[in-house]
Amino acid sequence: MRLKHMQFYGHFDARCDVAGFSIARLLANNPAHRVEPHEHEDGHFVVVLEGRYRSSARGVTTLLEPGDVLWNPPGTRHVDTFAGAGGRFLALSVKAGFAGALGLADGGARQLLGAPRQAALSLAGLPLSSDLGGLLDSEEASQRLCHLTRTVPGRGDAAVSARVDAREPLWLRRCMEQLLDECDQPLRLSALALEAGVHPVSLARAFRHHYGISPGQLQRRAQLNRAAQRLKGGQSIAEVAMQSGFADQSHFTRLFRAEYRCTPAAWRAGFKTF
Template sequence: MVLKRARTDFWGSGPNGRQAGGFSFHVLTANAPEDEVRRHTHDEAHFVLVLAGGYMSSASGAPLVSDTPVLIYNPPGTTHRDRFHAGRGRFLAISGGTGAEAAARCMRDPYAYRLACDIADRIDAATAFGLEARALQLHGIALPLSSDEARTTAHPPAWLSRAVEMIFTCDLPELSVGSVAAEVGVHPVHLARVFRRFLGCAPGDYLRGRRLERAAAMLGRGVASLADVAHSAGFADQAHLTRAFRSRLDITPAQWRRSRHVARIQDAGADVRQGPAEPF
């Protein structure tokens, strides 16, 4: 049986949220271990902005576990079991609004991400009008027919979306920030400045996070050894991969793979601790 969740009913705790123009806004801390989160449905549309922690979502385009800026749009009627790895995380939830029936998806539009971050940063200080306006803009971007109306002159340059898409989809280990900047036709320093303005992180951080996400997905499928996963995901070696997992998810790659109920694969030194410095 699928559990129905009310508008303000999330697996998270925090101060009372805000209500504005048919929308509710909450910044919450995850409060349930991932195995306690049940499959559930939401009648209304909602957005989830991940502020901290490894979010695991079934939304189209979402990584198996997040380590890069993540904004999820769930249309009305979404049924899922989205949750945080180890039950640890922090997120903004925006509920309300209508929309066409469609699949839940990960939104990689930098302008949408910046709007959601503005709401999280100013949830207590913003006027009700300002909160409602930003929520409507988010819906405008999520719904293709009204996206042009939702944008303002503050939206990022077109090349930023291309850069984000390039980092998100490219599986070449040799991909670098410099090569991304060259591909979209801007100087790396300008790329870094605009990236941080709209996504809140450096392009190198995003690239490292995406590599960890790719490695986590490969480990979850159980198709390769740790050494092969490290190489395919763009890490210097297996030790580099292990350090990244420990730093970001507080778990080793081998433990992550076992937690996904994948059969053991013979690895050389699955918990290696030493290795060269990260390349970025």
């Protein structure tokens, strides 16, 4: 079984997406016998928050405890379960192409120790908020974790540094921040490019090169992140759809389900059990 982007065995507790990274906290609510052997199209870091985590991935031989960190490159075949109930974990997903450019594709699954582990724990300690400051803090922490974990420090170092050290053009950084801050508003790519002093095609290419996604995809994920936070706060689905800039409730529901693998109603109801 091959799981797509941000598909996990578990219930989402919180989530945010920024500049090519997707971060989520999840409750492992699937019994061990219902977890099938699988692989993910993305690479992902797993930070154990609660419970004892067991993985069958080659290279992982110990039962992980809270505070332990695991890296699974894209395509790692495994079965991951928690011993007993109440397991919680944080997952940082990195798409396959992005993981390769960051020097993370080689080396196999492995438990992280030392500085990479501390970087992962720092990321896990951040609130997964939808405000601009919180998203940029999460991006910076994700970049640091990837930089410390990479296994290819030689070949392609310039390309890795351009992404990991956040050396994207200042105008591009400002465009990204504006999209995140104004994600509830309609996307006007031409106006954004004009303000940055570049051609719209150049803007779109720069987004894909540095962040691995298009401006529209980044804005849509930011919209859904903000909507998820509003649902978690108890607002009605219709109210959230309107405030978050979606055409109507059915349009919002369709996009939310495609991104979060559950309906807005199921997401909102899930927090009543915590």
